[in-house]
Amino acid sequence: MGKFDGVLLYTDYDDTLYNQHLTVSEENHRAIRYFMQEGGRFSIATGRAKRTFAPQIEKEHLEFNAPVVVSNGAGIYDFQAGRYVKESQLPHKAREHMAQLCAQYPDLSFEAYHGEEIYVYNPNVVTLKHLNRVGVPYQECGVDQMPTPWTKVIVEQDHPMLVQAQEYLLSHWGEDYEVIFSNPYLLEVTAKGANKGTMVAYVAKLLGIKPENVYCMGDNQNDIPMLEVSAIPFAPANCAQPVKDWGARLVGHTDDHAVAQVIEILDGIYK
Template structure:
């Protein structure tokens, strides 16, 4: 969504809305795939009229795939309080801020910070201050994020222990967001699970993205589309490169690959 479907002002262009509508009229299922929680995309689901019987949303980078109409889970794979304790200690050693999404408590953090505020504002959700050390080891966590200024976060990434990459799916979804998910989770897995649920094969799927958390999804689809503003690693694995998010890149890709093909 951010950097792909949405422009910098967090709106969807009229051309993109029309392209999505026209694709759906042709029988194409259009699904929003995002690192955001479900509450962070509801306004766009409403705007794009995606609350039908066969509408879905892929949230938390594939950690939770839902039917939009009744929020029935198609796929749910998360973390635990034990993972949070482990990554919290590492975040303190690296000198970066941290927050997480709890299944029952929402957005939680031991102390507020600039980029936790950004996360809350993007998703229109409240911040809950929580002592991570007091959370039960089996507390249900959906994803954990280290957040900080770009150069601070980059230094942390450079010094992240190798074992962290062995234990988790680690993706940089924005210059100031580093996300930790269950090792079995990424957007590509979410797409695979949803395709299986829908009874279609991956070669029938088109995915579009711009950031590191889109990589697996771009690789697994029949056609992976990189935005013109995408990270270089995304462009390198994509089958097709469209225009930027500011210049109707999603609409142009749909027109070229779906409507005019």
């Protein structure tokens, strides 16, 4: 028995656990090991797909003892068991909808995730930078050549155009999609109801964790749904303005081992 028995902690990955030096600090590693050794259940809720997150486990020696929320809430993957616990897909008309969106805004690019494959339409500087960061192969093709179904889409351009794209998607098909920013240049599209918050709540119920013992931490707009289910919604000091405006409890910068700071706070709560 440990002090964190029955406690669940989820953290976002990029710019939260994975810092701006593109690594996970030893201080964060130590704190996470301590949390798990004391009975806590720890995992990650990431915008990355399973395929783009998996290489990070070996590269960064990641340790977790609960399923990972992937694709911005489009799925839950149990890496220990090697299977999806839950997975959602975009509606069958998503390809048609994306073609309409791109006809309306021809400078948009997007990535479509089909199984383990990534298909890219009209790549721009943002697209190439993102794909270089995640470091996996992809195929460039026309929208009508992309196989379906898709688990998620990432729309890419400068922020003002993405705001227009978000408004267009929500005004035309808001009943079908979650459309939310993971950073100012990446607009994430998942099936309605598929977000980090619903998936964290699903895992908590699966593990028998009470809502008052669920904690989440994230830095961007796409993290707000899971901050809403967190007993204390934590964010690093470098978080986006919408997260600050929403009212998250700020800790230190991601480069100052922010996850370790959250675990230190929990250490003071659970004695």
